[in-house]
Amino acid sequence: MSSVSTAAPPGTADASAPDGEAGRITRQLTDFLAGKPDGAGRVTNVRRAGSGRSRDNWLFDLVGPAGTEELILRTDPDGGLIDTDRAVEFEVLRGLAGSGLPTPTARWLDTTGEPFGRPGLIMGRLPGRCDYRVLRDPARPTAEKRELAAAFCDLLAAVHGVDHRALGLDRTLPDPGPAAARAELDRWTAVLRQDQLEPWPELDYAAAVLAEKAPECAARVLVHADFKPGNILVDAGRVSALLDWELAHLGDPLEDLGWVTQPLRSAEHTIENDWTAEHLIAHYEQATGITTDRAALAWWVAFSSYKTAVMQVSGLRAFLEGRADEPYRPTRRVLATLLDATGEPA
Structure with a gap:
């Protein structure tokens, strides 16, 4: 986490947020995090990480009082190879936080699908890249x-x-x-x-x-x-x-x-x-x-x-x-x- 010199007001959208789908996700994230006690900050740098075979991922930064938190929103796609429960995945990640395994930090969960159109979870981003081959x-x-x-x-x-x-x-x-x-x-x-x-x-x-x-x-x-x-x-x-x-x-x-x-x-x-x-x-x-x-x-x-x-x-x-x-x-x-x-x- 990197530090920043000024804190942004709670639930503030990035003024330079793009239009289109990225802009929509920016607004949805802003509204969703505004209702979270630990979600104060400015949503910025929203971009798609790509649609995998089972999830739709959006990378973004949350600039808050303590610094910039690098996060990822994972939502269910319209269709995929598997159908799974976001709440179970969220609880597994929370449990693994004390395991010593290199797993992302589970931050927030949406089981209803109302904020983003589909159920999803928000978790911390870790460095590195994946390569099947x-x-x-x-x-x-x-x-x-x-x-x-x-x-x-x-x-x-x-x-x-x-x-x-x-x-x-x-x-x-x-x-x-x-x-x-x-x-x-x-x-x-x-x-x-x-x-x-x-x-x-x-x-x-x-x-x-x-x-x-x-x-x-x-x-x-x-x-x-x-x-x-x-x-x-x-x-x-x-x-x-x-x-x-x-x-x-x-x-x-x-x-x-x-x-x-x-x-x-x-x-x-x-x-x-x-x-x-x-x-x-x-x-x-x-x-x-x-x-x-x-x-x-x-x-x-x-x-x-x-x-x-x-x-x-x-x-x-x-x-x-x-x-x-x-x-x-x-x-x-x-x-x-x-x-x-x-x-x-x-």
């Missing part, structure tokens, strides 16, 4: 990429090592018990049934096989559920933040490990000819001191492919209903990977 960047030295890959794995281990009870996260996130795998499978199958517009026999088959073979887990941990370089900020070659906690829940740590080692995400989490899924698993085991149950991990790898396909079914519906710009749809590669993972010839 950072581990495959040809301009980055291999040694540096391998160091980052190890850092990502250490971060995942740290997430699973969080004492969720001490942080009060168990008051927000229910414990699914030993049947955590079946609980997640049922959750995403319900999403499939809600959003599918046509039969998907491959997904029906996968769901049936996964249900028959669902493993049990001895202890539940905090699961991020969308761990990837695209949700990690890197600043000066070091991890500076882990973002997008909208899918976080209590569950089996192998869920995250299966997500990052599934073939569909190999380009994000591996370094060609240098850092394979096996390297990642070995590093995770060393970081946690836990030996991975490979049979259970294989189930979670298959489930991750299933979850990816269900997300794309939801994205397709959002596109056809005019709520999304891109026509997501399970591709032949996704379905072939899923069927291979569940044991069915593609």
Whole structure:
């Protein structure tokens, strides 16, 4: 936070605020923060951070009595791959404030959608940038990429090592018990049934096989559920933040490990000819001191492919209903990977 020499009156819009959408967001933020005891200041430098596949983000600064606070407004888009609860994400971020993990500070929550047209939350901005392909960047030295890959794995281990009870996260996130795998499978199958517009026999088959073979887990941990370089900020070659906690829940740590080692995400989490899924698993085991149950991990790898396909079914519906710009749809590669993972010839 940088200091400023003068304080602005509470709830004051930037006089130089742009017209159009940025101007609208500036006015909405000004009105919203005017009603917050700790929201005094001038809203300025509003600009779009881009519409992700699940959120619509606006960066802005709040110039107040104590200085300039760098913030971000995250609102639900009209359509996306997933539908999640802003209040749960907000409470998770608040709980993680004392965890030691590099997470944004949760500042304000809007669950009604009235101030901004859609529900959203405001949180602090952290330095750095995210890059889905950072581990495959040809301009980055291999040694540096391998160091980052190890850092990502250490971060995942740290997430699973969080004492969720001490942080009060168990008051927000229910414990699914030993049947955590079946609980997640049922959750995403319900999403499939809600959003599918046509039969998907491959997904029906996968769901049936996964249900028959669902493993049990001895202890539940905090699961991020969308761990990837695209949700990690890197600043000066070091991890500076882990973002997008909208899918976080209590569950089996192998869920995250299966997500990052599934073939569909190999380009994000591996370094060609240098850092394979096996390297990642070995590093995770060393970081946690836990030996991975490979049979259970294989189930979670298959489930991750299933979850990816269900997300794309939801994205397709959002596109056809005019709520999304891109026509997501399970591709032949996704379905072939899923069927291979569940044991069915593609």
